[in-house]
Amino acid sequence: MFNRMTVAGAAVFLAISANSARAEITLDVLYTTPGTFNALHQELAKRFTEAHPDIKVKFRNPVAGYEEAAQQILRDQITGRLPDVAFNGINQIGLFVDRGLGTPLDAFAAQDGGLATLGYYPTLATLGTWKSKLYGLPFAVSTPVLYVNTDLLTKAGIDVAALPKSWPELLAAGKAIEANAGTSVTGVYYQWEQTGNWLFQSLVTSRGGRILKADGCSVAFDDDKGMWALKTLEAFGKSGMPNLALGQARQSFVAGKIGILADSTSYVAAAERQIAGKFSFKTIVFPLAATDGKLPAGGNVAMVFAKDAERQRAAWEYVKFVTGPVGQTLMVNYTGYMPGNEIAVKKPEMLGDFYGKNQNHTTSIQQLPVLTEWTSFPGDNSLKIIEVVKNYTESLVTGKRAAEQTLPALVRDVTTLLPKCGG
Incomplete structure (x- = not known):
């Protein structure tokens, strides 16, 4: 009896340990322009991991700009060390997808109710598509x-x-x-x-x-x-x-x-x-x-480069958070880029009151009807x-x-x- 209980208890313990090991994931994340984004990304990671204790975020050393990030990712493809999530220039989606990089996000978005339910501006969400598939979600959008x-x-x-x-x-x-x-x-x-x-x-x-x-x-x-x-x-x-x-x-x-x-x-x-x-x-x-x-439309999108299904799901949760209402509210307050999420803009406690009090930030929103692609x-x-x-x-x-x-x-x-x- 003792042996059977011990074996059974050990089996349960091992099962729990195995599930815990599988559940805890550390995402490898790359972003650019540290002078603009350092403090923001640190705060986003903090907020995300508080809500998702089973997912950790580890940042690579940020690079100066979008072109430098693209060069690094192309090198990472050769060495097999791609980041799980990267924040890339909007004009670089095709550069990666045509090389077999990037995870389509359509199925993930559909499982969570679709882009409209998640609150993304249709015009800006379209900027993340390449050959009719969604590969990036708008993180920090800029207009001249x-x-x-x-x-x-x-x-x-x-x-x-x-x-x-x-x-x-x-x-x-x-x-x-x-x-x-x-x-x-x-x-x-x-x-x-x-x-x-x-x-x-x-x-x-x-x-x-x-x-x-x-x-x-x-x-x-x-x-x-x-x-x-x-x-x-x-x-x-x-x-x-x-x-x-x-x-x-x-x-x-x-x-x-x-x-x-x-x-x-x-x-x-x-x-x-x-x-x-x-x-x-x-x-x-x-x-x-x-x-x-x-x-x-300038700025950057969040893309998923993770390969296995479990890491892709975790990466999607992170991308959804940083491009969602809470993440976009933080992004605007820290930077001045235009948010890609309409829910954040419409809620007074998020960005609604902010835009009412900060007219210099509204100019970008005013230009939303005339935005077009930043050609790749x-x-x-x-x-x-x-x-x-x-x-x-x-x-x-x-x-x-x-x-x-x-x-x-x-x-x-x-x-x-x-x-x-x-x-």
């Missing part, structure tokens, strides 16, 4: 906006409510700002280098253009809209705009040295903290240059194409090339790197 130093505008006799809506007029306003500032300032700064191609794409789509044709492997900006975008970049250089790194431009703005800054909404919360009332500033919508103009360049040369676009853009804003020279050369070089359709 204008940051305006209203004190400098007032000195120049410009009413921010009547600020012009075209780039030539904005550059003229910038000159008036410089002339009346009483100190050395830059009237208009266009944050051209952001992710190497996002604000180039913003100009093209704001004019009603496209980056790639419907076939996905042919350039579409080899037209008057593409030329207009390049001429606009050239005009920034001719205006005397300095060539600053992204961080330098932001520091110049918060120091009161830039009148109008074209940048991502991702910087709103940090700008408010750093300006700390030293001057008044306001965000306003990015200028559309055509009635059918659109703006590419297909094929093995995706990251090379981004670098090519960045180099040509820099040559325009520094006055080394003219738009007429640049367009055919840029089209040629991008076309050479794109995969052949049907091949």
Whole structure:
């Protein structure tokens, strides 16, 4: 009797131990841009593990940007050390899926009632799809906006409510700002280098253009809209705009040295903290240059790279949390990016009251109806194409090339790197 009880008890103990061992999972998570996201991700992991004590979160050392993260993940595929969850640029989903990476999330979402029940904005959820399957959920979405130093505008006799809506007029306003500032300032700064191609794409789509044709492997900006975008970049250089790194431009703005800054909404919360009332500033919508103009949704999505079913389920729970109402409320308060979850926006105790009191954060929400895809360049040369676009853009804003020279050369070089359709 004693032996049978001992054996039975041992069997129960082993079963419980085995279930506990299976239940406790440590997720390997990669994110980018530590200066923006470090504190947020730590808080999200804390909140998640409090609600899910059987799932731990271990962060890899974060990398500087989306391109660096993509390169690391491609290396990880070779070494077999992929993260379970990664926060990638919206424009990189195709880069991974075409290489057999990424777990489709459609079935997981369906089991939890579907994307609408979970509260995702349909427009933003669509950005996470590739070839009709859902691979990413919107974590931190950005739109291009204008940051305006209203004190400098007032000195120049410009009413921010009547600020012009075209780039030539904005550059003229910038000159008036410089002339009346009483100190050395830059009237208009266009944050051209952001992710190497996002604000180039913003100009093209704001004019009603496209980056790639419907076939996905042919350039579409080899037209008057593409030329207009390049001429606009050239005009920034001719205006005397300095060539600053992204961080330098932001520091110049918060120091009161830039009148109008074209940048991502991702910087709103940090700008408010750093300006700390030293001057008044306001965000306003990015200028559309055509009635059918659109703006590419920037930022990042949460993707699952876990391979086995148990880890995928745990990874889904984490992705669902950070992109859900609680996670998105924290994300907005920490950063200024636009939330992908409508439940968070509609509930007063989450973001409803927040947006009512923080007008600089609402500009991104206002642009939701005009958002379009941040084009992903297909094929093995995706990251090379981004670098090519960045180099040509820099040559325009520094006055080394003219738009007429640049367009055919840029089209040629991008076309050479794109995969052949049907091949």
